[in-house]
Amino acid sequence: MARIAKPDRQIETGATRDQTVLKPYFRVAWQVFLKDIRTELRTKEIFSSMSVFSLLVVMVFVFALPGKLKEAGDVAPGLLWIAFTFAGVLGLNRSFINEKDRGSLEGLLLAPTERSAIFYGKALGNFTFIIVVELLLAPIFSLLFNFSVLRVELLPVLLLGTIGFAEIGTLFAAMAVNTRAREVLLPVLFFPIMLPVIIAASQSTAAILTNRPFEEISSALGLMFFFDLIFLVVPAMLFELVLEE
Amino acid sequence: MTNNEQLNNSPGAGTVLEAERPQVMLRARGITKSFGHITVLRGVNLNVNLGERVILLGPNGAGKSTLMRILAMLARPTAGSIEIAGIPSDEARASIRSLIGVISHLTYLYEDLTARENLHFYGKVYGLAGTELENRVEELLVKVGLERRAGQRVRYFSRGMQQRLSLARAILHQPPILLLDEPDTGLDRQAAEMLGQVITEPDDQGQPRTVLMTTHNLERGLALSNRVVVLSAGRIVREVSAANLAADEVQSWYYEAIRR
Numbered sequence: 001m002a003r004i005a006k007p008d009r010q011i012e013t014g015a016t017r018d019q020t021v022l023k024p025y026f027r028v029a030w031q032v033f034l035k036d037i038r039t040e041l042r043t044k045e046i047f048s049s050m051s052v053f054s055l056l057v058v059m060v061f062v063f064a065l066p067g068k069l070k071e072a073g074d075v076a077p078g079l080l081w082i083a084f085t086f087a088g089v090l091g092l093n094r095s096f097i098n099e100k101d102r103g104s105l106e107g108l109l110l111a112p113t114e115r116s117a118i119f120y121g122k123a124l125g126n127f128t129f130i131i132v133v134e135l136l137l138a139p140i141f142s143l144l145f146n147f148s149v150l151r152v153e154l155l156p157v158l159l160l161g162t163i164g165f166a167e168i169g170t171l172f173a174a175m176a177v178n179t180r181a182r183e184v185l186l187p188v189l190f191f192p193i194m195l196p197v198i199i200a201a202s203q204s205t206a207a208i209l210t211n212r213p214f215e216e217i218s219s220a221l222g223l224m225f226f227f228d229l230i231f232l233v234v235p236a237m238l239f240e241l242v243l244e245e
Numbered sequence: 246m247t248n249n250e251q252l253n254n255s256p257g258a259g260t261v262l263e264a265e266r267p268q269v270m271l272r273a274r275g276i277t278k279s280f281g282h283i284t285v286l287r288g289v290n291l292n293v294n295l296g297e298r299v300i301l302l303g304p305n306g307a308g309k310s311t312l313m314r315i316l317a318m319l320a321r322p323t324a325g326s327i328e329i330a331g332i333p334s335d336e337a338r339a340s341i342r343s344l345i346g347v348i349s350h351l352t353y354l355y356e357d358l359t360a361r362e363n364l365h366f367y368g369k370v371y372g373l374a375g376t377e378l379e380n381r382v383e384e385l386l387v388k389v390g391l392e393r394r395a396g397q398r399v400r401y402f403s404r405g406m407q408q409r410l411s412l413a414r415a416i417l418h419q420p421p422i423l424l425l426d427e428p429d430t431g432l433d434r435q436a437a438e439m440l441g442q443v444i445t446e447p448d449d450q451g452q453p454r455t456v457l458m459t460t461h462n463l464e465r466g467l468a469l470s471n472r473v474v475v476l477s478a479g480r481i482v483r484e485v486s487a488a489n490l491a492a493d494e495v496q497s498w499y500y501e502a503i504r505r
Binding site: 024027028031035038039042043102103104106107108109110111112113114115244 | 317318319320321339340341342343345347349350351352353354355356357358362366367369370371372414
């Protein structure tokens with residue numbers, strides 16, 4: 001009769017054919033990420049919809065708030081993060097819906113490793129798509145509002161905010177994908193949890209753009225870091241349940 | 246080569262099994278599955294032995310696909326347990342998935358990747374790499390007759406071609422167990438013969454594959470199987486050896502069995 005190998009030994013021996021790559025868990029996460037990037041480079045489906053939508057959101061602000069443009073420093077950080085957030089949700093929605101509708105999600109679920117590896121691969125892909133759109137939108141935003149948001153000091157805020165956005169959004173996108181009203185459900189689930197990160201990111205951005213001291217943003221950065229850390233760990237415990245019937 | 250060595254040749258499986266390959270490769274015990282108030286499976290018990298090819302018959306809604314999904318660990322049963330190659334699924338859920346190859350109604354393929362890229366992706370997920378991966382992918386592309394279309398995106402493939410590629414994907418990592426849910430959907434006669442060949446031929450180590458398959462094509466199913474199991478309203482209502490069974494004969498008692 002067969003004996004059951006110890007779990008640690010399974011992981012250790014599972015990579016015996018693939019010495020050049022990390023253990024199966026990281027291998028699957030990395031392959032999911034590479035596959036998403038390759039598919040997106042070919043179709044530009046997520047990137048084009050996110051970038052066009054974010055641009056439209058900024059244009060709406062420009063026309064809706066003409067009187068406020070003189071005080072752009074007050075409203076710009078909030079508008080910028082609203083544009084990032086709206087565009088990001090669009091991309092997050094597509095990341096799992098595409099897999100589900102095309103029937104490839106179950107293929108991923110058959111991978112011989114913990115299913116949270118899929119989460120980390122997907123979250124890394126979403127982070128990449130969102131950050132690219134943000135980096136493209138920032139100069140356009142600066143031009144349209146005649147107010148530069150192109151400051152290197154903003155990079156930590158952008159990174160911490162976007163990491164949280166990708167982690168939380170990927171988890172909730174996976175939760176929503178098996179429901180009927182998935183495209184509506186994602187923002188409904190996602191925004192209340194994401195709100196502290198968006199507020200902290202907006203406040204930090206405002207403080208940096210108005211040259212306020214670092215002490216004023218340290219607590220906001222700490223909050224974003226805390227959120228990022230929590231939602232880096234939580235999916236490792238939850239993702240199996242999230243995706244399985 | 247021992248049975249154990251053969252099992253260990255499933256990439257990613259590693260030494261999930263450390264001793265002889267068990268006689269019962271698939272074991273379902275009291276499987277019940279409910280979706281809300283609807284019970285789809287009602288205490289299903291099923292064993293599939295080493296090297297056995299079992300065909301699962303049943304009308305639409307009988308619970309065949311749900312049972313296959315539970316055995317493939319794509320869904321959890323509401324009650325009951327499964328063992329894959331002697332290993333309780335709850336104890337080594339991730340690792341024992343590498344012992345299974347699955348074909349379902351869905352192809353699990355990426356439309357915007359080429360046939361070759363799809364196989365490379367799944368190969369890497371299962372732990373194949375380097376020249377072994379290259380050789381295995383090219384070998385399978387030839388086997389399923391897609392070598393000339395290997396560089397084309399899957400979205401331009403017909404349903405039958407996608408199903409052939411899906412077959413290659415399912416056996417890419419040389420699993421000792423195949424779970425095939427209507428694998429002949431969309432296949433032409435030539436492709437169906439190729440499917441039959443893959444199911445009945447020994448694997449790369451000369452060991453017989455253990456196969457559980459659903460199909461609505463009774464003649465083809467009987468030709469490929471050793472045993473027939475009929476599922477109706479979530480219960481197994483009949484099991485019989487497929488040796489010397491004619492499709493007409495099966496049809497007569499099949500309809501009687503599912504009416505009960």
